[in-house]
Amino acid sequence: MDSDGGQRTKHHRIKEPRNHERDFSSNLPYVPPYKLARKMKEVEDKSSIEYQKLTWDALKKSINGVVNKVNAANIKNIIPEIFSENLIRGRGLFCRSIMKSQMASPNFTDVIAALVAVVNTKFPEVGQILLRRVVLKLKIAFKRNDKPQLLAAAKFVAHLVNQQVAHEIVALEFLTVLLENPTDDSVEVAVLFVTDCGAMLQDVSPRGLRGIFERFLAILHEGEIDKRVQFLIEGLLALRKAKFNGYPAVRPELDLVEQKYQFTHEVSLEDEIDPEDILNLFKPDPNFLENEGRYEEVKKTILGDEESEDGDVDNEDDESEEEEEEEEEEDQQHMQIRDETDTNLVNLRRTIYLTIMSSLGFEEAGNKLLKIKLEPGQEMEICTMLLDCCREEKYYRPFYGLLGQRLCMIRRVYQENFERCLVQQYSMIHRLETRKVNTVASFYAHLLSTDALPWQCLAYMRLTEEDTTSSSRIFIKNLFQELASQLGIRELNQRLNDPAMQESIESILPRDNPRNSRFAINFFTAIGLGPLTENLREYLDNLPQHIRQQQKEVSEEESERSEESGPSSSDDESESDRDERRKNKRRRA
Secondary structure, three states: OOOOHHHHHHHOOOOOOOOOOOOOOOOOOOOOHHHHHHHHHHOOOOOOHHHHHHHHHHHHHHHHHHHHOOOOOOHHHHHHHHHHOOOOOOHHHHHHHHHHHHHHOHHHHHHHHHHHHHHHHHOHHHHHHHHHHHHHHHHHHHHOOOHHHHHHHHHHHHHHHHOOOEOHHHHHHHHHHHHHOOOHHHHHHHHHHHHHHHHHHHHHOHHHHHHHHHHHHHHHHHOOOOHHHHHHHHHHHHHHHOOOOOOOOOOHHHOOOOHHHOOOEOOOOOOOOOOOHHHHOOOOOOOHHHHHHHHHHHHHHHHOOHHHHHHHHHHOOHHHHHHHHHHHHHHHHHOOOOOOOOHHHHHHHHHHHHHHHHOOOHHHHHHHHHHOOOOOOOHHHHHHHHHHHHHHOOOOOHHHHHHHHHHHHHOHHHHHHHHHHHHHHHHOHHHOOHHHHHHHHHHHHHHHHOOOOOHHHHHHOOOOOOOOOHHHHHHHHHHHHHHHHHHOHHHHHHHHOOHHHHHHHOOOOOOOOHHHHHHHHHHHHHOOOHHHHHHHHHHHHOHHHHHHHHHHHHHHHHHHHHHHOOHHHHHHOOHHHHHHHHHHHHHHO
16 A cells, blocks of 8 residues: 555546444443343343343443454354353444454454354344445545554454455455555555465365456566565465465364354445444333244244253152163264265375475474374375475485385385385386486485395396386386496495395396396396396306206216116115115215
8 A cells, every 4th residue: 555645546437435433332331230130130120221222231241342352262152151142133233343342353353254154144134234334444445544453353354254244345345446456555455365264265266366366467467566465465375276275265173154154244345334333322212022922932043942951960860860771872883974075085185295295304204294193004095195205306306215215214104115116016016107206216215325225126127028017127226227326336236146145136136038138138237237137247258067967966866767777676675775876876976
């Protein structure tokens, strides 16, 4: 808003209201509650003006007391109390008390709006009067350049829109006025207003909200506002990208009214608004007793006859209570609600994703992930989500490898799950892009090089021409190149030649067929890791001698069997002599 009042009132489209806000509070001296009750009892004529004044004063104090003590925890208990007061007679008092309470504590605006939403379902005229007064207060604060009053009124309008007491057209019209001739203050108020009700506008009027954000971008590109306000707009754009996460339209504990029961009121900023301030003042009612009786009937329809219900409960005997408790227990045992929509699983994945992306370092992310309450078997979700986040990056970030290493080192169950993820990823590696294949290979290379995963998991990969595809060969290539760069070619060769690794490494350096052995040798030589195949080369060079030796052993065994099958061998030679002769032949061979 401009510092020059003349320039500000020249361009905006809001008309100056005729009636300014005045204080209509009673000038009567304070009367303690016990004295007030005693005076009311002393009055014999209940329809007299004196008695009506006393009840009016008592109604005003009672409404103020109920409104001032409402919060998110006790709002369900406050609702019967507020309906116990005559809201038809005291609708002006109720609206004034609500607005004063909201102005004094703007942080409780959503709670106050929830209370108004409940009252609006039963008494729509009360909600309409309140909305008119709030919009009028908004216009006056804007005209007077009163920023604190404007922020409070804007926040109230935003939450009334969230509760669907006010139509979204009021919010869009207000934002249009604020951004038509942008100043630092007007843009700041608009940013805070969209922060409060952006989630609701995104649902009910996405096109209107899109137009508002286009205006925000235009203001940001013009660069005529202060840097601080530009940062506020950038933060709002990021919040919109995150779908207003952390700023829900209505908190779950304040979602008290179903949409079909709510009355939504439309008030335009261009209209001449009558706040009906006369309702704040005492006015004698010639039909006072009749109207009070009518409200008692309305109150019974809203709240029910609680006294009769309490009497019935007191008259029930212990046996019936025990039977009801037993029936409830049996019903709870038989009733099992099964969530077929996987809502809990989706929420868990969202929590894991937000925890990973919002952490500054891998240590912070690891501590937060370990604090998440998981059911048995849900550790796999953390491993899967971590690998998915790593795979979606344009380039490999060591953050994910360090986080995976930390989880594997702390709990063995994560080590087993990451090993299962390796099997799944390798089986579907042909579905991934080359960039994602390289990222996954770098991730598992880090886990293997730090011994976070056992090297026996390499047995899942078989390097032959028939068992590999172009994607799987790229994966193996990047995996071993990363291992060589982190460990060094010598240490990597020592790891592969470890006797404990021979069974697992036979799938990577196969010796079952000379053709497969040559394919593995050519593969590692082509990617610059030829020294890893020295033992495999020696094996191929000595393969003819091994074949001849095996053939010689086979022929000797056959000759032994033929000699043993003769008639004299079974009679003259004992079993020990035969074993000794076999050992000598093998020793000579």
